Amino acid sequence: MTKGRYGIHGGQYIPETLMNAVLELEKAYEFYKNDPEFLNELQALYREYANRPSLLYYAEKMTNDLGGAKIYLKREDLNHTGAHKINNVLGQCLLAKKMGKKRVIAETGAGQHGVATATVAALMGMDCVVYMGKEDTERQALNVFRMELLGAKVVAVESGTQTLKDAVNEAMRVWTAQVEDTFYVLGSVMGPHPYPEMVRDFQKVIGKEVKEQMLAKEGRLPDAVIACVGGGSNAMGLFYDFIPDEEVELIGVEAAGRGVNTAETAATIARGSEGIFHGMKSYFMQDEYGQIAPVYSISAGLDYPGIGPEHAYLHDIGRAKYVPCTDDESVEAFEYLSRMEGIIPAVESAHALSYAMKLAPTLSKDKIIVVNLSGRGDKDVAAIARYKGVNLHE
Amino acid sequence: MNKIKEAFQKHPKAFIPFITSGDPDLETTKKLIVAMAEAGAAVVELGIPFSDPVAEGEVIQAANMRALSKGCTTDKIFDMIKEVRTLTDVPLVFLTYVNPIFTYGVEKFYTKCEEVGVYGTIVPDVPFEEKAELLEAATKHGVDIISLIAPTSDARIKMIAKEATGYVYVVSSLGVTGVRSNITTDIGAIVEQIREVTDTPVAIGFGISTPEQAAAMAKVSDGAIVGSAIVKIVGEHGKDSVEPVREYVKQMVAAVEGV
Numbered sequence: 001m002t003k004g005r006y007g008i009h010g011g012q013y014i015p016e017t018l019m020n021a022v023l024e025l026e027k028a029y030e031f032y033k034n035d036p037e038f039l040n041e042l043q044a045l046y047r048e049y050a051n052r053p054s055l056l057y058y059a060e061k062m063t064n065d066l067g068g069a070k071i072y073l074k075r076e077d078l079n080h081t082g083a084h085k086i087n088n089v090l091g092q093c094l095l096a097k098k099m100g101k102k103r104v105i106a107e108t109g110a111g112q113h114g115v116a117t118a119t120v121a122a123l124m125g126m127d128c129v130v131y132m133g134k135e136d137t138e139r140q141a142l143n144v145f146r147m148e149l150l151g152a153k154v155v156a157v158e159s160g161t162q163t164l165k166d167a168v169n170e171a172m173r174v175w176t177a178q179v180e181d182t183f184y185v186l187g188s189v190m191g192p193h194p195y196p197e198m199v200r201d202f203q204k205v206i207g208k209e210v211k212e213q214m215l216a217k218e219g220r221l222p223d224a225v226i227a228c229v230g231g232g233s234n235a236m237g238l239f240y241d242f243i244p245d246e247e248v249e250l251i252g253v254e255a256a257g258r259g260v261n262t263a264e265t266a267a268t269i270a271r272g273s274e275g276i277f278h279g280m281k282s283y284f285m286q287d288e289y290g291q292i293a294p295v296y297s298i299s300a301g302l303d304y305p306g307i308g309p310e311h312a313y314l315h316d317i318g319r320a321k322y323v324p325c326t327d328d329e330s331v332e333a334f335e336y337l338s339r340m341e342g343i344i345p346a347v348e349s350a351h352a353l354s355y356a357m358k359l360a361p362t363l364s365k366d367k368i369i370v371v372n373l374s375g376r377g378d379k380d381v382a383a384i385a386r387y388k389g390v391n392l393h394e
Numbered sequence: 395m396n397k398i399k400e401a402f403q404k405h406p407k408a409f410i411p412f413i414t415s416g417d418p419d420l421e422t423t424k425k426l427i428v429a430m431a432e433a434g435a436a437v438v439e440l441g442i443p444f445s446d447p448v449a450e451g452e453v454i455q456a457a458n459m460r461a462l463s464k465g466c467t468t469d470k471i472f473d474m475i476k477e478v479r480t481l482t483d484v485p486l487v488f489l490t491y492v493n494p495i496f497t498y499g500v501e502k503f504y505t506k507c508e509e510v511g512v513y514g515t516i517v518p519d520v521p522f523e524e525k526a527e528l529l530e531a532a533t534k535h536g537v538d539i540i541s542l543i544a545p546t547s548d549a550r551i552k553m554i555a556k557e558a559t560g561y562v563y564v565v566s567s568l569g570v571t572g573v574r575s576n577i578t579t580d581i582g583a584i585v586e587q588i589r590e591v592t593d594t595p596v597a598i599g600f601g602i603s604t605p606e607q608a609a610a611m612a613k614v615s616d617g618a619i620v621g622s623a624i625v626k627i628v629g630e631h632g633k634d635s636v637e638p639v640r641e642y643v644k645q646m647v648a649a650v651e652g653v
């Protein structure tokens with residue numbers, strides 16, 4: 001087996017033109033991940049720029065209302081730029097800087113990763129181009145303008161389904177042409193090695209903090225930790241430090257769209273099969289001939305036909321469990337949290353919340369669950385209004 | 395003897411055209427293969443369309459979408475080739491992505507290749523390091539894995555070339571497939587390094603469209619590969635593309651063989 005494997009998953013399935021760039025990245029990452037100076041700089045950025053550690057908030061009203069397990073929310077939505085994405089981008093852009101790269105490119109779905117990349121590129125004085133599916137630029141018009149304000153160029157990708165997977169395709173194509181001076185800031189725990197490992201390492205601060213905060217507040221580990229999964233970076237970041245703690249259940253929530261048994265879904269573990277795409281072996285939504293299937297979710301951030309290889313592995317060995325959540329359920333959770341706790345969650349994170357709302361009442365009051373509130377919902381307000389048939393005159 | 399090797403002996407300067415199977419339909423693909431063989435193509439590269447062709451520029455991306463939207467599948471392509479084999483014995487090579495092969499079943503895929511007479515596969519998203527994914531089944535069925543070498547390959551050139559079979563596909567430029575007005579890479583230096591370690595023929599592709607470019611590439615190697623320029627003709631003329639493609643290939647063969 002080759003490098004970057006999680007069981008049979010992972011690998012480096014990329015064009016020859018990119019191989020030396022990926023090997024160079026791998027070598028640089030192997031060095032800097034153990035370099036105290038790099039790690040100190042990154043910690044300082046997390047603390048001083050991104051507002052870490054993020055709060056672990058006890059959702060008391062929600063807990064009482066649901067009448068079961070205690071619910072804690074990991075407030076990644078309070079990070080600078082409003083989502084967990086900044087953790088990874090600070091890491092990768094700092095690495096890019098150390099490698100002497102002056103130009104970064106990124107793909108984005110909901111726009112959160114694009115906004116984070118545009119933000120850090122501005123901070124570090126780098127040129128930035130973000131590729132975004134045309135359909136997503138329409139669903140998330142505000143984030144497009146936000147990226148432009150930050151000095152990035154946003155390219156609307158018109159090929160294929162015009163969503164996240166096509167944005168990744170286009171970023172890869174452009175990277176192939178500009179590989180000599182460009183660093184590709186991949187937004188999730190996917191793609192060729194070393195990306196799944198590197199992105200997970202930059203996100204694992206989430207789970208590490210949860211562990212410390214939970215021990216300080218409750219004197220014990222939680223019974224379950226829950227996160228939404230598209231590519232799976234916020235979930236991998238939350239899960240990683242808990243993998244050895246067998247008593248902690250790891251639950252990933254996939255976007256079922258209009259239903260896991262409909263064609264309009266993005267629930268890869270529930271509906272996908274083994275394949276090789278976007279540089280990795282993992283599970284993908286595809287037909288019998290290996291054509292990648294169009295996927296659908298109300299959430300642009302979860303609208304991806306694959307899942308990171310380490311999640312595929314955690315699923316295979318039964319260490320993590322993956323459950324689906326529909327558009328309707330996520331919108332219900334979106335509204336519930338807004339009214340119950342005064343926190344508007346990202347529609348992605350609302351998928352994780354929705355499952356917590358199902359799970360909590362089935363557990364006794366001495367149980368504890370943690371939901372990763374991976375992003376804030378301001379970006380989704382207009383889309384939710386549309387979904388509910390409310391006509392906003394913006 | 396290996397059919398690809400034989401082709402390069404017969405055509406010391408080889409012209410290798412590429413078309414996407416099923417664009418605009420498989421009946422036309424069949425006619426195009428025969429016409430290109432008659433026009434003097436040494437080998438014909440056939441694309442198996444993929445939903446997400448990340449190494450392709452706009453022209454071939456569009457051809458992939460046209461073929462898939464008409465219901466072209468891997469099985470239908472194998473059936474079409476069976477019929478082609480009653481009309482021409484031109485060596486055929488597949489170009490596709492790893493997922494269609496993996497999902498079809500690697501062993502089943504190469505068994506079918508052997509059955510219908512496809513002698514090589516070019517899979518842009520399987521680099522040297524991941525070759526084991528396909529190698530065993532391909533070798534067992536006598537199908538060459540054709541390796542790509544890029545302008546960025548540097549120290550990897552010899553490592554890849556040493557194990558190359560069929561022909562070595564040298565990518566002329568950075569980026570994806572598509573017509574380019576200028577090719578600036580020092581191809582000669584790359585070919586020289588390849589020749590130091592292998593006798594496997596070397597063909598150059600990506601960006602070539604004119605007879606002059608093809609001749610220049612054939613001068614420093616054993617052949618020129620042209621995809622987008624032909625796929626563009628097919629895109630413009632659809633079912634009526636057979637004669638214009640035949641004329642184009644004739645002209646390119648003359649340019650390549652004339653060096």
